[in-house]
Amino acid sequence: MLETSSTAAIGLHGLVKSYRDTPVIPGLDAELRGGEFTVILGPSGCGKSTLLNCIAGLERLSAGRITIGGREVQEEEPKNRRLAMVFQNYALYPHMTVAENIGYALKVAGVKKPERAARVAEAARIVELGDYLNRRPGQLSGGQRQRVAIARAVVREPQVLLYDEPLSNLDAKLRHDMRVELAGLHRRIGATSVFVTHDQVEAMTLADRIMVLNKGKIEQFDTPEAIYHRPASTFVAGFIGSPAMNLIDVTGEGGMLRFANGTALAAHPHQGPAILGIRPEQVVPSPEGVPAQVTYAEDLGAYAVLTLRLPDGTALRMTTALGARNALSGDLRVSLNAEALHLFDPLTGMALSGSDTHSRTKKVQHDHLPS
Structure with a gap:
């Protein structure tokens, strides 16, 4: 059975990210608990995707440290951070089948074909795509393509799963259905999950805890219930x-x-x-x-x-x-x-x-x- 590696807490220590002289994240400290589903919520331009990219290693820090499972990773390449990312635009290879898309990272990593096939089959089963492995992305619906992208992340057995507004391209019904699927997926595999969105419904229904960002600063980091019933600020x-x-x-x-x-x-x-x-x-x-x-x-x-x-x-x-x-x-x-x-x-x-x-x-x- 495909399982993620042991979950790992994410520590953000004095994290600063600036573009030239413009600070996007002026200095942020937070602990994202291992095995927890954290949602980073805020309006457009608040720095939430930048923060996610810093955790992923797609952006270099201007200052500060990031730890995953207690190990400093801010100088490591993304491939060495034991994490996987699901993007908003799916980023699938149109000429590859579903199975080939899911298993591509394993192939590049040199995983042997029998093990690769087994892990691809299990990842597809988890996201209910077992009957679609021989199709290509153009033959799938938007929701199915997003599930391929999620399976491609899960198959790597990461400690951390990162989601960058993965449901924003779907219609209202599909967004609801995918929220249910993501919640079930998190319960099954137990990886530390970090999900970026500007949609408060996604945040309230998916999160164990919500980090509300405003201009790169944390306004409140608490459970959905606490944030709704005991807001820390007018924002x-x-x-x-x-x-x-x-x-x-x-x-x-x-x-x-x-x-x-x-x-x-x-x-x-x-x-x-x-x-x-x-x-x-x-x-x-x-x-x-x-x-x-x-x-x-x-x-x-x-x-x-x-x-x-x-x-x-x-x-x-x-x-x-x-x-x-x-x-x-x-x-x-x-x-x-x-x-x-x-x-x-x-x-x-x-x-x-x-x-x-x-x-x-x-x-x-x-x-x-x-x-």
Whole structure:
């Protein structure tokens, strides 16, 4: 049975990557645990593919160290790092069969034909391509071609598997199906996996931990659950979630969070200015809540996203369950789930300590809100 070599943690120590005088990664430290599925997530231009290429050895570091399994590798060639990479564009040889594509690296490495055939067959079985070994890439669908690329990486029995946005060329259904297959593959072979994407759905569904990058710096590196429910900054709060978290400028005064015009929004002990974060699903209709006007509605089938205008002109998004949209139109009142409030520093954008914990948040006292 084909298995990867023993898994290896990846250490990033003071990693710097610059192009001429422009730093893309100004200095990064992180430990990617052995056998874990890590997703590097961020917007275009944040440095995530550059970071992956540095781990792979396709980019030379400007400064710092990389360790794989405790061994420094920043000066090693990619072929000596015991890793394999799956690219966005498949990079298959069109004149070769599926079997020849999968086994090409083994052939170059001098692996004997009987062993090569056995390992190719097992890799194809793992990605469910056993019936397609004699076909050429032009006879395959996009999803099947991507599975050939994955099998070509797996057959090398690497310690580390690197994925550079491998699903971005697929349609929505194929992306979903491939996510399921990748999750199953990771469970079966257990290699340390690093997956780059700008798609938060891929990150949330695949990752053991997510590294959120912003301008080459780590905003948060934690489990999907922690990143969604306890974002470390306004950047993470605004990037994770669809629709994104509402972020509102408020001032804490007299046990209440208030708009600039003094209107009370929610009960909270914080004093002074802050940015209030609340997920759209935590905004709920309430007869005793803050007045709001529905200005736009997006019907997404299972739920709708309503854009509201609050008394001070602030826009607030809320989601509604299936069938509830028609009852929520024109003017209404809404309250915020007090157990789900987040507060961020208005200068740094970082989460204020304890702002999203139950211990610091009281139930909203509706009689304190405007009538």
